[in-house]
Amino acid sequence: MLWVVGVGLREEHITEEGKKAISRADVVYGSRRAVEVAKRFIRGDIRVMERFGEEVYRKIEEEGRESEIAVLSTGDPMIAGMGRFFRNARIVPGISSVQIALSRLGVDLCDVVVVNAHSRNDVKAVPGRNLLILARKGVRVEFPGKRIVVLERLCSEDERVFEVDGNFLVEDDYTIVFVEVVE
């Protein structure tokens, strides 16, 4: 069986369901970051993923037919995560940086639209909704006159949350940018 397990951003985020799925696995795949978060619960072989893409995912799926495989996803597998790339996998939800950001902002998910700007540079407004942008270094967020809140390195020791006015060039990967489009 293939499990895609959300591990959150730090060890305390891992759910009981997640711990079980990780501990049970013969082989555990994940980015260096995800493996670091979950390492206390890993019993099987660790395979740090350096490459991502169709070919890699299909090979892992095949392994899942023979043995217990866990793929670790930082945050939640269905929030800008790896969940949608696997077929016939059981998904174990985890705490996403989106949820952390909303808790820092005091804003409900139903009042924003979440935009994945990891793979593109143009961020467009959606009528009637504030924006929560998952950005990486180099993304420019430009909304003249609008209040922008930047959330950097959430849940790390040097987490930083600050406001800017209308325009921001993202300096860090794993940055989330909130734009108050709706007044």
Add this chain to the structure above:
Amino acid sequence: MLWVVGVGLREEHITEEGKKAISRADVVYGSRRAVEVAKRFIRGDIRVMERFGEEVYRKIEEEGRESEIAVLSTGDPMIAGMGRFFRNARIVPGISSVQIALSRLGVDLCDVVVVNAHSRNDVKAVPGRNLLILARKGVRVEFPGKRIVVLERLCSEDERVFEVDGNFLVEDDYTIVFVEVVE
């Protein structure tokens, strides 16, 4: 200190961080459903919330200035939850029914817009995005010609996921309706 703790939909969803916040509290507030999910970790007094609203929240905030108070929120406090109603509270994220729904659908959060239809009956489309509607009994979802997936009683023993065509009258509280608006 006041903590608003997301407990997910069942006990296995509670994170280590959540368990700690619940166990530490002198008094634990929550709906009957939320208390039921978290009861194994509660050490303090239980106060089942029957009423919700400004007055109730301000009173709880005041208590939080004197002692350790936890307010339990099913799912996540910032996803159609109680988190946004409290000031000066620490929010502990939890697994939301939205995340469960996305995992069943194989759809990423960044491809939908989440609509809270608990307090209104009109659901409008948002350009370029599929809809994930948090609905209750009596809400009518009408999108002629579009594929609709209904997710009832997620994570319960009688969970049900089924497709309908273009039109659906929600029969159950805690129903999530996915509408494939974008082809």
